[in-house]
Amino acid sequence: QQPVQSPQAVILREGEDAVINCSSSKALYSVHWYRQKHGEAPVFLMILLKGGEQKGHEKISASFNEKKQQSSLYLTASQLSYSGTYFCGTEMGGGGFKTIFGAGTRLFVKA
Amino acid sequence: DVKVTQSSRYLVKRTGEKVFLECVQDMDHENMFWYRQDPGLGLRLIYFSYDVKMKEKGDIPEGYSVSREKKERFSLILESASTNQTSMYLCASSFPLRAYYGYTFGSGTRLTVV
Numbered sequence: 369q370q371p372v373q374s375p376q377a378v379i380l381r382e383g384e385d386a387v388i389n390c391s392s393s394k395a396l397y398s399v400h401w402y403r404q405k406h407g408e409a410p411v412f413l414m415i416l417l418k419g420g421e422q423k424g425h426e427k428i429s430a431s432f433n434e435k436k437q438q439s440s441l442y443l444t445a446s447q448l449s450y451s452g453t454y455f456c457g458t459e460m461g462g463g464g465f466k467t468i469f470g471a472g473t474r475l476f477v478k479a
Numbered sequence: 480d481v482k483v484t485q486s487s488r489y490l491v492k493r494t495g496e497k498v499f500l501e502c503v504q505d506m507d508h509e510n511m512f513w514y515r516q517d518p519g520l521g522l523r524l525i526y527f528s529y530d531v532k533m534k535e536k537g538d539i540p541e542g543y544s545v546s547r548e549k550k551e552r553f554s555l556i557l558e559s560a561s562t563n564q565t566s567m568y569l570c571a572s573s574f575p576l577r578a579y580y581g582y583t584f585g586s587g588t589r590l591t592v593v
Contacts, residue, residue: 400581412581471521
């Protein structure tokens with residue numbers, strides 16, 4: 369039931385791009401994305417509610433392919449401040465509102 | 480600034496003790512959640528509540544219970560702490576129905592059971 373995130377970890381140089389994927393074995397109603405810096409609380413980035421929806425947040429954007437039951441988070445021209453662990457949270461259809469989180473993707477951006 | 484506040488940042492307890500973790504939010508959110516976070520496993524849902532005195536089991540409720548007597552406060556109780564409950568515990572809250580604005584998390588309580 370837990371969504372699968374890939375890759376587990378990624379190291380970037382400042383200015384490089386990255387893609388983080390989140391896949392579910394079940395139909396999804398929505399996908400949330402969060403970033404957690406070391407020792408801090410996870411911070412909400414965005415939620416995607418409809419299949420095919422895309423959103424942007426600064427240079428971070430995401431897409432949601434409802435048919436494929438997956439979402440991708442795109443980080444372009446990465447900055448040092450993007451370092452942290454990224455979690456996707458998935459919400460199943462059919463009622464209820466609990467969110468199940470993936471294991472996380474650790475992103476490190478170096479100068 | 481809106482907040483979810485967890486009462487303790489670090490906690491050390493002995494095996495068999497009854498442990499209370501407290502969480503308070505000031506956003507008038509109906510929904511509140513308790514997750515535990517372990518390396519490589521991400522955030523796993525323990526319990527959640529969508530109203531005062533209401534509670535629902537999450538994916539790993541064994542060994543835990545919760546209490547929600549007031550809208551702003553959601554407590555996690557470890558009935559008899561065990562070493563395998565050593566973890567980071569995160570509380571979160573959200574608006575009702577679909578979490579259109581996402582969850583707001585507390586800073587976490589790192590619990591060590593010895």
